Structures are given as C-alpha cells and as structure tokens.
Amino acid sequence: MNKRVLAGILSMVMASGMSAVPALADDAGQELDVAVNAEVKTLVPWAASESQAFLVMNQAQEGLFRMDADNVPQPALCDKYEVSDDKLTYTFHLRDGIKWSNGEPITAQDFVYAWLKQMSADATNGYSFLMTDYIVGGQEYNEGSGSEDKVEVKAVDDKTLQVKLKNPTPYFLGLTTMSMFFPVNQKFCEAQGDQFDVTPDNMLFSGPYKITEYDPAVGATFVKNDQYWDADNVAIENAKVRVMKDSAAALNAYKAGELSQVEITGTDVAANKDNPEFSQLTDFRTNYLQFNLTDPVMSNVDMRKAISLAIDRKTLVDSILADGSAAGTGLIADGMAGDGSKTFRELNGDVSPYDPEKAKECYDKAVKELGSDAPKEVTLLIGDDSVMKTVATFIQSQLEQNLGLSVKIDTKTMQGRGEQMDANNYQFGFTAWGADYDDAMTYLDLWTNGTPYRGNYKNDDYNKLIADAKSQTDDKARLQDMLDAEKLLVETDAVVAPIYHRGHAVLTKSNLKDLVSHPIGVPMEFKYAHFE
Amino acid sequence: MARYIVKRLIYIVVTLWVITTCTFFLMKKLPGTPFDPERFASMPQAQQEKVLEMYGLNDPVPVQYVKYLGNMLRGDLGTSFTYVNQPVTGIITSRLGPSFLIGAQAVLIGLAIGLILGILAAWHHNSGIDAITMIIAVLGVSVPNFVMAALLQYFVGLKWGILPIGFWTNWKCSILPTIALSFSATAMVARFMRTEMLDVLNQDYIVTAKAKGLSQMRILMFHAIRNSIIPVVTILGPIVINLMTGSLAVESVYSIPGIGSLFVDCIKGNDYPVIMGITVFYASFYMLVILLVDIIYSLIDPRIRLSKEQED
Numbered sequence: 065m066n067k068r069v070l071a072g073i074l075s076m077v078m079a080s081g082m083s084a085v086p087a088l089a090d091d092a093g094q095e096l097d098v099a100v101n102a103e104v105k106t107l108v109p110w111a112a113s114e115s116q117a118f119l120v121m122n123q124a125q126e127g128l129f130r131m132d133a134d135n136v137p138q139p140a141l142c143d144k145y146e147v148s149d150d151k152l153t154y155t156f157h158l159r160d161g162i163k164w165s166n167g168e169p170i171t172a173q174d175f176v177y178a179w180l181k182q183m184s185a186d187a188t189n190g191y192s193f194l195m196t197d198y199i200v201g202g203q204e205y206n207e208g209s210g211s212e213d214k215v216e217v218k219a220v221d222d223k224t225l226q227v228k229l230k231n232p233t234p235y236f237l238g239l240t241t242m243s244m245f246f247p248v249n250q251k252f253c254e255a256q257g258d259q260f261d262v263t264p265d266n267m268l269f270s271g272p273y274k275i276t277e278y279d280p281a282v283g284a285t286f287v288k289n290d291q292y293w294d295a296d297n298v299a300i301e302n303a304k305v306r307v308m309k310d311s312a313a314a315l316n317a318y319k320a321g322e323l324s325q326v327e328i329t330g331t332d333v334a335a336n337k338d339n340p341e342f343s344q345l346t347d348f349r350t351n352y353l354q355f356n357l358t359d360p361v362m363s364n365v366d367m368r369k370a371i372s373l374a375i376d377r378k379t380l381v382d383s384i385l386a387d388g389s390a391a392g393t394g395l396i397a398d399g400m401a402g403d404g405s406k407t408f409r410e411l412n413g414d415v416s417p418y419d420p421e422k423a424k425e426c427y428d429k430a431v432k433e434l435g436s437d438a439p440k441e442v443t444l445l446i447g448d449d450s451v452m453k454t455v456a457t458f459i460q461s462q463l464e465q466n467l468g469l470s471v472k473i474d475t476k477t478m479q480g481r482g483e484q485m486d487a488n489n490y491q492f493g494f495t496a497w498g499a500d501y502d503d504a505m506t507y508l509d510l511w512t513n514g515t516p517y518r519g520n521y522k523n524d525d526y527n528k529l530i531a532d533a534k535s536q537t538d539d540k541a542r543l544q545d546m547l548d549a550e551k552l553l554v555e556t557d558a559v560v561a562p563i564y565h566r567g568h569a570v571l572t573k574s575n576l577k578d579l580v581s582h583p584i585g586v587p588m589e590f591k592y593a594h595f596e
Numbered sequence: 597m598a599r600y601i602v603k604r605l606i607y608i609v610v611t612l613w614v615i616t617t618c619t620f621f622l623m624k625k626l627p628g629t630p631f632d633p634e635r636f637a638s639m640p641q642a643q644q645e646k647v648l649e650m651y652g653l654n655d656p657v658p659v660q661y662v663k664y665l666g667n668m669l670r671g672d673l674g675t676s677f678t679y680v681n682q683p684v685t686g687i688i689t690s691r692l693g694p695s696f697l698i699g700a701q702a703v704l705i706g707l708a709i710g711l712i713l714g715i716l717a718a719w720h721h722n723s724g725i726d727a728i729t730m731i732i733a734v735l736g737v738s739v740p741n742f743v744m745a746a747l748l749q750y751f752v753g754l755k756w757g758i759l760p761i762g763f764w765t766n767w768k769c770s771i772l773p774t775i776a777l778s779f780s781a782t783a784m785v786a787r788f789m790r791t792e793m794l795d796v797l798n799q800d801y802i803v804t805a806k807a808k809g810l811s812q813m814r815i816l817m818f819h820a821i822r823n824s825i826i827p828v829v830t831i832l833g834p835i836v837i838n839l840m841t842g843s844l845a846v847e848s849v850y851s852i853p854g855i856g857s858l859f860v861d862c863i864k865g866n867d868y869p870v871i872m873g874i875t876v877f878y879a880s881f882y883m884l885v886i887l888l889v890d891i892i893y894s895l896i897d898p899r900i901r902l903s904k905e906q907e908d
Contacts, residue, residue: 103861106680113632185646188680190635192643208642258681280679281691281853282764306763309848309857312746313762316754317851320761479628479866486637517637 096303096576096593097323099314103280103307108261109178109243110187115587118243120284120305123590125246126271126292128156128175128225129237133580133592135502137237141170141247141270141293142225151232151537156225163291164249165269172219174247179217180205182244191244194500198236200228232537235401235503242501246270272298272591283307286590299594318571325572325579333387333569344388344569348397348499348584350507351455353444353561354485355492357520361439362491365558366430371492372416372561373423374466380458381564385451388567392416395554396504397565399583403543408504412547415555416562420466427467441470445485445493447478452494455563459494488516496566499584504546505533511553511560521559526552597894601887608883612876619875620664623868624657630677630866651677664872673876674869678862684873688855692877694764695847695854699840701774706781706835711828713782714789715821721794729786736783742845745776749849762850773850777843781835788831792824799823826897833889837882 100116107117109125128145129137139145142156162170181187183195183202196202199217204210216228229236239245249268256266264275272294273286286303288295306322308314311329318326328336336342353371355362362368377391390398393414402408431438442463446456453475460471476484485493499506512530514522526549533545553559572579575596580589629636630651636644648654652663667674673684717729752772753761760769796802797820805815842856855874862870894900 105678108680111680113635185643187643188631188647188650190632190638193638203640206643207640208646260681262681279690279853280682281858282851306851307853308762308851310851313749313849313851316749316761320754320757322761322763477627477864479626483627515637 094300094302094595095324096300096579096590097306098304098325098579098588099306099308099317099323099327100283101307101309101311101314101327104278104283104305105280106261107267107275107278109246109248110182110184110191111189112243113189113191116305116307119587120275120278121243121246122271122588123273123286123303123305124267124269124271124275124284124289125243127242127245127247128240130591131238131241131580131582131589133578133589135582135584137241140241145237151234152229154227154229154236155220156227158223158225159293160223162270162293164252165274165289165291166252167291168249168252168268169222170247170249170270171222172225173222174249175225175245176217176219177250177253178244178246178248180212180215181248183215189244191500194239194242194244198229198231198233198239200230231534232542234539234542235501235505238501238503273303281307294591298591300590303590315571318573324576325570328569328571329387336569336571339571341571341574342569343572344567345581345583346388346390346398346565346567348400348502349496349566350392350395350397351494351496351563351566352392352395353459353492353563354495354517354519355559355561356488356490356516357559358488358516359491360437361434361442362519364430364434366426366433368558368561370423370425370427370430370467371463371469372558373419373426375459375462375561375563376418376420377416377563378418380455381567384454384458385564385567388569390565390567392562392564395507395550395560395562397499397583400499400504401502403540408543408547408550411543412550415551423466427469439469441472443472443474443491445474445476445481445490447481447494448475449478456494459563482517485517486515488520494563502584504550505530508533508546508549508553519559521553521557523552523557526557601891604887604890608880608887611883612879615879616665616668616872616876617661619872620661621657623871624660626863626866628866629653630868668872668876673873676862676867676870678865678867678870684869687858687870688873688877691842691853691855691858694770694852695842695856696840698770698773698777698846698852698854699836699842701770702777702781702839703832703836705774705778706785706839707832709778710782710785711789711825713786715793715816717786717790718793718797718824719816721797726790729790733783733787733790736779737787739779740845741776741780741843742849744779745773745846745849748772748776762852764850764852769850769852773846773852776846776849777839781839784831784835785828788828789824792827793820796820796824822896826893829889829892829896833885836885841878841881 100119102114102116104116104120105114106112107121109121112118112121126140128140128142130140132138141159141162143159144157146155147153158170158172164170179195183192183206185206185208192206196206199215201210201215205212205215218226220226247270252268253260259266261267264278267275269275269289272289272292274289275284276287277285283304283306288298288301292298308317314323314326315328315332317323355368357363381389381391393416394409394412396408398407398409400408402411444456444459446452456473460473463469463471481493484490497507497510508530511518511521512527514520529545529549529552533542533549536542536545554562577594577596579593581587631647639647645654652660676682676684676687679687713729713732717726720726749761749772752758759771763769802815802819805819842854844856844860847854847857858870859874862874
C-alpha cells in the first residue's frame with residue numbers, strides 16, 4: 065500500500081515534469097512591462113519624491129521638453145522657444161492642438177499653476193529648489209516673504225509661457241523635462257480636492273499614455289493616450305509598471321515572459337555578461353566618503369588624502385560590485401555634460417586616484433602632524449544597506465592593508481545615519497548624491513553652505529568659484545569655474561572621496577527596441593519603444 | 597459566559613490603550629522624520645514649518661498623543677504621510693484582503709493536512725506513514741517559508757508553468773503563496789496531533805473501549821480524536837495570527853500587495869499614522885483570536901470552565 069502511494073506520487077511529479085513546457089504566449093510581446101523594486105507611493109506631482117513615481121508620471125505626463133535617447137531635451141509640449149540675449153528670459157510657444165486626455169486644451173496657465181504649486185509651501189517633495197533656485201521671485205514666494213504675482217512665470221497668452229531666471233542657466237531646458245515641471249489643469253485639480261491624482265479617475269494626462277489602474281503596492285497600468293499630440297509615433301498600446309520587491313522573483317517573471325526588462329544584481333550580472341539581452345548603464349549618481357572637517361583627526365588634510373588615495377576603486381567596481389558601477393574618479397559622474405564634445409569627467413581627469421605609495425606618504429605625514437592625536441582607529445558611519453556594508457568592508461580592508469589604519473564600521477538605519485551626520489556626530493560617513501539635472505552644478509552647489517552634513521566645509525575660494533559660475537553668461541568660463549571647483553574640493557582639500565558611480569545591469573527581451581533609460585531624473589521613456 | 601466575554605472585552609480595550617500609548621511614544625523615538633533628510637534640509641524654514649504643521653508634527657508629543665487618541669476613538673486613524681492623501685483605514689483594509697485570503701487558506705490547508713497526517717501517523721505508529729509524517733514535520737518546521745516560496749515559484753511557476761509565478765490578478769495567484777505559507781502550519785499541527793494521539797491511545801479508557809468491543813472507527817472518532825484535539829486548538833491561535841497578519845517574505849517573492857510588507861515599509865519610512873494603525877489592528881486581532889480560542893476551548897472540553905461562577 066505504502067509503496068503504491070509512493071509510486072503514485074512519483075508518477076504524478078514526473079507527469080507534471082513532462083508537461084513542463086515553458087508557457088510563452090504568442091502575444092507576450094505586445095505589452096511593455098517593467099518592474100520597480102519599491103512601491104509607487106504617490107503620483108501627486110508636488111509630493112512625489114521617488115524614482116518609481118517619476119517613472120510612472122513620465123509616461124502619463126509631459127513637460128515643455130522631453131529627453132531623447134542621448135539625454136538631450138527635445139521640444140515636447142512646446143515647439144519653439146526664444147532666449148533673451150542676457151540668457152535670463154525664456155519664452156516658450158506651446159504646440160498647436162495639444163490636449164489633456166479629456167479633450168480640453170493644454171494652456172500656458174496649466175504650467176503656471178503647476179509651477180507655482182511646486183514653489184508654494186504645499187510642496188512636500190523637497191524639490192522646490194529646482195525652481196526657486198532659478199526663477200525670479202520663486203525663493204521669496206517659497207519662504208513666505210514674497211507673493212505669487214512676483215514670481216516670474218507668466219502666461220502671456222494661452223499659448224505663450226514666459227519665465228525669467230535669476231542667473232544664466234544653460235541646463236534649464238533639461239529641468240523642464242522633470243515631473244515637477246509638468247502642467248496641471250487647475251480647474252480639474254481643484255475639483256478633485258485632496259483626492260487629486262489618488263486614483264486614475266482623479267487624474268488627467270498630458271503624456272503618451274493614460275493610467276487605467278493604479279495601486280501603490282501593485283503598480284500602474286497604461287494604455288496609449290489618443291489625445292497625445294505625437295500619438296502617431298507611440299508604437300506600444302499597453303504597458304505596465306509592476307512593483308516587485310524581490311529581485312530573484314523579478315528575474316523569474318522576466319524568464320516567464322511577464323516582464324520586458326529586468327534589472328539584475330550580484331551573481332546574476334556575472335552569469336549574464338554574455339547574454340545578448342544584457343546591457344548596463346552607469347547612473348549620474350556618486351557614492352562618496354564625506355569627511356567631517358571639525359573632527360580632530362579628519363581636520364588633517366593629509367589624513368583625508370591618505371584615506372582617499374588608499375582605496376582601489378577599480379577592484380571594488382570590477383570584482384566586488386560587478387553590477388555596471390564605474391570607479392569614482394571624480395565627484396561628477398561619468399558621462400555628465402562638459403563642453404559638448406567632451407564630458408566633464410574627460411575634461412577634468414582622475415581627481416581621486418588610487419595610489420597606495422602616495423597614500424602611505426600622506427598617512428605618515430598626517431600621523432606626524434597629529435602627534436598625540438594620531439588615531440589608532442577611525443569610525444566610518446554607514447547606513448543599513450547591504451551594498452553599503454559590502455563597500456564599507458572593502459574600504460576597511462583597504463585602509464588596514466595600505467595604511468595600517470583600522471576602521472570601525474558604525475551601521476545605522478538610513479534615517480539614523482542622516483540624522484547623525486546632521487548633528488555633526490561622525491568622523492567620516494558613506495553617503496551618496498544623485499544628480500538632479502545633467503550639469504556639474506547639481507553636485508558642486510552642495511558644499512557652499514558649510515553644514516555638518518557636508519563636512520562643515522567652508523572655503524571662500526570655493527564659494528567664489530561657484531558664485532562666479534552661477535552668474536557667468538559665457539558657457540566656457542562657467543565650465544572652467546566648475547572644473548576648478550571640483551579639483552579644489554576633491555583633490556586639493558579632499559573634503560570628499562568619491563568611491564563609485566552606481567550602475568545597473570539589465571536584461572531586455574530581444575524583440576523590444578528603443579526602451580530608453582536615462583541616468584538621471586526621469587528614469588525611462590516608453591514613448592520611443594517598439595517591438596520587432 | 598456572556599459576562600465572561602464582556603469582562604474579557606473590557607480587558608482588551610484597556611490592553612489596547614496601553615499598547616497604543618507605548619507604541620506612540622516609542623515611535624516618536626525612531627530616528628529620522630517621515631521626510632527624506634536631505635530633501636527636507638533643503639527646504640526653507642517657512643516651508644519646513646508648514647509641512648510639519650500640515651502633518652501635525654509641530655505640536656509637543658503629548659498634545660499629538662491626546663489628539664491621536666481622540667481621533668482614534670472617533671474611528672479616524674488619520675492620513676498617511678507617504679501615501680499622500682490616503683486615509684490609513686483605507687490603506688490597511690485594501691492590504692488586508694490579500695493577506696487574509698492567503699492566511700485563511702493556509703490555516704485551513706495546514707489544519708486539514710496536519711490533522712490527517714498526525715492522526716494517521718499515530719494510528720499507524722512506527723510505520724512508513726509515521727516516518728513520512730515526521731519527515732514532513734521536520735522539513736516544514738525547519739525550511740523557512742521564503743525558501744519554500746522561492747522553490748515553488750521557480751519550479752511550479754517558471755519551470756513547469758502550471759501556476760502564475762506571482763502578482764495579484766486572480767484567485768490562481770493565491771495558490772502558491774498559500775502552499776508556501778501552509779507548510780509550517782501543517783508541520784506543527786501534524787506533530788502536535790501525533791504526540792497527543794499517541795498519549796490518548798495509551799489511556800485506560802481506550803483500552804476499556806477496545807475491551808467493550810467498539811469498532812476501531814468508533815474508538816478513533818469519538819474517543820481518541822476528540823480528546824487529542826484540545827492542545828491543537830491551543831496552537832491554533834498563534835498559527836492563525838501568524839499566517840493571517842501577512843508575511844513579508846512570501847508577499848515580496850510573489851509581489852502580493854499584503855499587509856506584511858506595508859508594516860515593514862511604514863516603519864522604515866517613519867509613516868507614523870500607518871505604524872499606529874497597523875499596531876492597533878494587529879493588537880486587536882491578536883486579542884480577539886485569543887479570546888475566540890478560549891471560547892472554543894470551553895466548547896470542546898467541558899472540564900475547562902471560563903469563569904468561576906459557572907463552577908458553582
């Protein structure tokens with residue numbers, strides 16, 4: 065009897081094994097499905113602060129410009145624009161016949177409404193600075209001292225939007241591709257009250273797709289928006305953004321044909337390097353060590369230089385991270401805009417090199433200078449994240465090996481780490497900054513205010529370079545200021561030690577073409593994608 | 597009985613108040629704010645204040661506490677910080693559905709298979725069935741559910757393509773997570789049932805029953821099972837609570853919008869209203885299930901009295 069039961073079970077298992085033909089439906093290629101690894105918590109433009117939300121919004125909405133495959137902003141809802149000679153006044157002419165998904169025309173007032181909202185105190189996403197740093201009157205309005213009508217974003221008429229900037233800003237068009245700059249229909253928004261953008265029924269769309277289903281924990285479902293001005297050039301009818309927190313599960317879903325593209329990490333990257341579906345991209349994001357200049361040990365510039373020189377970044381990205389990340393040869397990420405023909409990185413070279421001999425020299429010098437203050441051990445503050453821990457352990461071994469300096473790793477929650485740095489309670493911390501726009505200023509501007517989070521760095525020369533760059537109308541002189549500023553910050557003063565620029569590796573179904581990913585801001589474009 | 601239940605309900609309310617209070621003040625000690633620290637730091641003072649005011653965070657903590665308690669009594673658990681403009685009650689109820697369905701199915705399967713295995717194993721003590729049951733029991737307890745979930749997903753979902761590998765679109769999607777979750781329950785129930793049955797089968801009254809010439813079936817159904825099931829009811833409470841309050845691991849493997857992941861997310865994101873809401877919900881659920889188990893207890897075992905008065 066028992067034997068018979070066993071045999072029965074076995075045969076069942078085998079039979080099901082036989083019928084195990086991978087199920088790939090013929091029309092699996094028709095829908096574009098991508099996964100995000102965290103929830104899409106909100107789609108309210110002035111509240112959303114996470115890339116998952118930016119990804120969803122970018123398919124359903126559109127700004128004055130949209131990034132193309134080469135990260136160059138191309139006219140979208142506007143088709144012509146003029147810049148004044150002092151490079152301060154931008155006049156945008158909206159395209160004819162652009163409509164919201166309910167058929168109402170999209171007007172210049174819709175932009176004014178959205179931009180003012182983002183600059184008002186209602187904005188909780190923390191991105192108001194993307195407007196208030198540039199637009200005349202924005203700062204005052206944001207801080208509560210100015211008024212709405214003093215903000216220089218004006219609808220000249222239904223089709224013309226005029227913006228006055230405080231300083232020449234060569235990357236302003238790039239900013240307008242971001243979700244905070246998308247238009248909002250005031251009448252519709254106010255009619256929805258606090259339910260605006262909470263469910264698809266409370267949303268209006270200006271972009272290539274409409275959202276038909278949305279659940280923060282599940283994701284969003286899209287169909288092509290027929291009211292979109294360029295609908296003829298949108299090839300894919302249906303798309304989904306799916307929330308999948310488990311990366312192994314996402315890879316299974318990709319293999320089962322449920323996803324068109326999947327991000328892979330860890331050992332899967334090495335295992336798929338030769339897969340024709342494999343590709344990788346380095347983000348405009350820098351993970352770096354921030355030294356606290358008020359700490360007795362880290363106030364010594366040679367100590368900081370020694371630590372930076374002692375870390376072999378190439379080994380870290382090639383053998384340990386192996387996920388498409390690039391060695392941190394500077395604060396400004398690889399591929400970010402330079403003079404048009406060369407990138408910023410190419411122009412400024414390697415400002416944070418690996419040189420163990422020089423590191424040891426600097427270290428010995430620092431120990432001599434510090435005298436009795438010379439440390440037996442230094443404490444590295446990091447956040448509770450597996451990649452951060454891996455990198456911290458690597459740094460620990462490098463400093464021990466190349467300098468003979470032992471490192472204690474202090475792990476806190478991400479929030480806790482941030483708070484401890486704000487409270488000036490650290491020696492050096494591991495942190496990261498992702499570019500908000502494709503220009504070196506997005507990084508360099510951070511070290512002008514001398515806060516504890518930025519290591520209490522106060523250098524008048526540095527501030528002068530930044531201030532000068534901001535007011536320059538000559539692009540070349542402006543770039544030179546920024547190149548010098550990076551050198552001063554990273555090489556001369558060694559306030560930060562760039563470690564790596566985060567990359568990511570993906571597998572994409574071979575019949576899916578032109579699914580564009582950007583290394584900053586707006587992460588992905590469904591608009592140009594098509595199946596073969 | 598009614599008196600007893602009322603008394604217990606009063607205890608529940610008091611306990612709930614203590615839990616709410618403790619959680620509220622502990623939660624305020626969590627490092628960080630609900631806002632991204634760098635983004636928040638970049639806001640001008642006026643805007644920071646306005647944001648804090650909007651979320652009621654600029655009041656002193658005791659004031660916030662009194663306000664929260666007042667709203668809670670009116671059934672208002674507030675609005676989430678991170679799920680903008682979405683009421684906490686709505687978020688929790690929408691997340692409960694999947695977790696409850698999977699949990700309830702897992703409890704039923706675990707109970708059914710566990711009981712059958714346990715009974716068979718004890719009845720055929722030291723036989724092949726007994727050995728198989730014990731192997732299942734040891735595996736079920738020692739293999740974590742996320743491993744089970746990943747294996748099932750890989751083989752049943754991907755390799756054999758029998759069931760969806762994940763997502764939450766129709767009932768079929770709930771089958772694999774249910775199986776993954778039910779393993780530990782099956783194992784626990786089977787072990788308990790087997791041990792108790794063996795104990796009961798050696799009791800004098802079973803010998804008496806056999807001597808009286810009762811049929812095997814009758815002895816099993818009316819004497820052995822009824823008496824050995826009581827300890828199983830005891831572990832049923834924790835099993836129900838464990839399975840029905842959502843599992844972070846199983847939910848993330850199968851991409852299910854359940855409450856287990858919500859709980860972890862809201863703590864990570866310092867989403868105070870959601871943390872409080874889930875705490876209140878978990879605590880009430882826990883206490884109600886325990887009360888229910890106690891009531892079932894007295895129904896199946898007349899020797900257990902719920903209150904002293906009934907003893908007189």
